[in-house]
Amino acid sequence: MINIKRVADIYSKEFYAVDVLDGVSKIRSFLLETESGCCPVMDEGDLVGVITYKDLLRTHPNRIIADAMRGEPITVPAEMPLWQAEEIFKETGLDVVLVQDEGRLSGILSRNLLEIQLGSHIDLLTGLYKSDYIYYHGVRLLKNKQEISVIFFDIDNFGVIDKTYGHAVGDIILIEVSKLLRENIPSEAFLCRFGGDEFAVLLPAHLDEGAALAYRMADIIGRHSFVRGIEISVSAGAIGGRRHEERDDDPWNTMEQLINIASLRSTEAKKSNATLFMAEIQGANEIA
Numbered sequence: 001m002i003n004i005k006r007v008a009d010i011y012s013k014e015f016y017a018v019d020v021l022d023g024v025s026k027i028r029s030f031l032l033e034t035e036s037g038c039c040p041v042m043d044e045g046d047l048v049g050v051i052t053y054k055d056l057l058r059t060h061p062n063r064i065i066a067d068a069m070r071g072e073p074i075t076v077p078a079e080m081p082l083w084q085a086e087e088i089f090k091e092t093g094l095d096v097v098l099v100q101d102e103g104r105l106s107g108i109l110s111r112n113l114l115e116i117q118l119g120s121h122i123d124l125l126t127g128l129y130k131s132d133y134i135y136y137h138g139v140r141l142l143k144n145k146q147e148i149s150v151i152f153f154d155i156d157n158f159g160v161i162d163k164t165y166g167h168a169v170g171d172i173i174l175i176e177v178s179k180l181l182r183e184n185i186p187s188e189a190f191l192c193r194f195g196g197d198e199f200a201v202l203l204p205a206h207l208d209e210g211a212a213l214a215y216r217m218a219d220i221i222g223r224h225s226f227v228r229g230i231e232i233s234v235s236a237g238a239i240g241g242r243r244h245e246e247r248d249d250d251p252w253n254t255m256e257q258l259i260n261i262a263s264l265r266s267t268e269a270k271k272s273n274a275t276l277f278m279a280e281i282q283g284a285n286e287i288a
Helices: 024-034 051-056 082-092 111-121 131-143 158-165 167-184 207-223 251-269
Strands: 038-044 046-052 076-077 096-101 106-110 147-157 190-195 198-203 232-242 276-281
Touching: 024 038, 024 051, 038 106, 051 111, 051 131, 082 096, 082 111, 082 190, 096 111, 106 111, 131 147, 131 190, 131 198, 131 251, 147 158, 147 167, 147 207, 147 251, 167 190, 167 198, 167 207, 198 207, 207 232, 207 276, 232 251, 251 276
Parallel strands: 076 096, 232 276
Antiparallel strands: 038 046, 096 106, 147 198, 147 232, 190 198
């Protein structure tokens, strides 16, 4: 079961609404007293904006809240995945968005809080995102009916290397492999450390391109000079396909199946001493 964090898991449900005609000086003091960073702004019961302490500092204290507000308020549903909320913050440049649950204003999500939460989804050793990053973007691409390829890379004999040379050396190898992947995959691809010595790449392209990337990365890793002269190779598994029409199938389940198949193919490649095993989805609707 994929565990994707959503806005509902982190946003602040405690908030204070202010009136559009309130004075800037009054609300500035109010935010300091309540240790709040922002407030929704109401006008005769209607939500018309959001005001942050930063906005208030930019505005003369004798003005009213209407003068300090910037643009229309942005609201997001509580069930929105955190990765999608991050995209909204990047697109709008806002510091805060309002959260709605079942059509009602229910809280506030700040950029700082979101960034802190997303930081827990980064692998501390390699600096790569963890697996839910791949799942989210894969589902997004499937919903848009885009061609995708999932490539799994598994370091060969890593357990033996780790035991022979120690965990410190094993960690260095993981860091170097992650760096090689990050520097050599296409800019439109998504990369994560899936776990242990496994890495996953999501490519918005046909399986042929995914296979070419797998062979290229295997070659780059195989030719790289690793710590203590240890020879490193990887086995890869890849699967590709496309969502051609609307189905009742859950795209999250579909993405989970694709990841599982790619992982199994990398294991088969390793057992067969092969660089790559592939699985192509045949037929218009088999992927979803």
